[in-house]
Amino acid sequence: MLIRKLFKFENAHIVRNCSTRRCSENIHGHSYKVEVIIESNYLDNGQMVYDFGLTKLYIKDIIDSFDHAITLWSSDSKEYIDAMKRYSNRWITLPVSPSAEQFSRIFFLIIEKILHLSTLQNGEREVSLNSIIVHETETGYAQCFHKDAHSQLMGAIKLEDIEFSPQVQKEWSNSDIWKEILNNTPLKMPKSV
Numbered sequence: 001m002l003i004r005k006l007f008k009f010e011n012a013h014i015v016r017n018c019s020t021r022r023c024s025e026n027i028h029g030h031s032y033k034v035e036v037i038i039e040s041n042y043l044d045n046g047q048m049v050y051d052f053g054l055t056k057l058y059i060k061d062i063i064d065s066f067d068h069a070i071t072l073w074s075s076d077s078k079e080y081i082d083a084m085k086r087y088s089n090r091w092i093t094l095p096v097s098p099s100a101e102q103f104s105r106i107f108f109l110i111i112e113k114i115l116h117l118s119t120l121q122n123g124e125r126e127v128s129l130n131s132i133i134v135h136e137t138e139t140g141y142a143q144c145f146h147k148d149a150h151s152q153l154m155g156a157i158k159l160e161d162i163e164f165s166p167q168v169q170k171e172w173s174n175s176d177i178w179k180e181i182l183n184n185t186p187l188k189m190p191k192s193v
């Protein structure tokens with residue numbers, strides 16, 4: 001069975017080298033919608049696949065990092081990156097360009113890891129991430145499955161190459177969340193939230 005939770009955020013970017021010049025040459029924003037699609041063949045004690053309340057602990061904080069922030073590609077020009085950081089407290093640097101496709105791969109890798117590290121307490125079984133859908137506009141989206149997130153053809157992504165600005169980190173409910181994820185620290189999920 002598949003279940004789906006929707007998250008929203010407002011984010012600015014430039015997508016270098018894309019065919020549409022409005023996108024590749026201008027800083028602009030989108031109202032993003034991210035669908036997290038979770039899968040299991042089993043139900044937990046509450047007869048649910050996965051209680052959405054649990055997504056508030058880590059998944060929500062990570063996705064919310066991108067809200068009212070600018071997303072930068074680490075291979076962009078130093079001049080541009082430095083200027084953006086000078087005028088924005090909330091920024092994220094990615095090792096890939098912030099296209100909807102790469103956003104969906106990034107979110108897949110992070111959320112897959114969060115689910116993997118989560119010690120579930122309410123009888124959830126074999127809960128896995130089916131896919132991530134990132135809507136950049138009302139009419140277009142990118143959907144990432146496991147094979148896409150880990151595709152060498154699309155380029156391997158290392159989570160340690162993602163950087164969140166100090167202001168973004170300060171606004172997390174748990175300031176160590178990224179450290180815990182990178183260090184494979186088991187994430188304790190409470191029985192109730």
Ligand SMILES: [Zn+2]
Nearest residue numbers: 015023028030
């Ligand atoms: Zn755009």
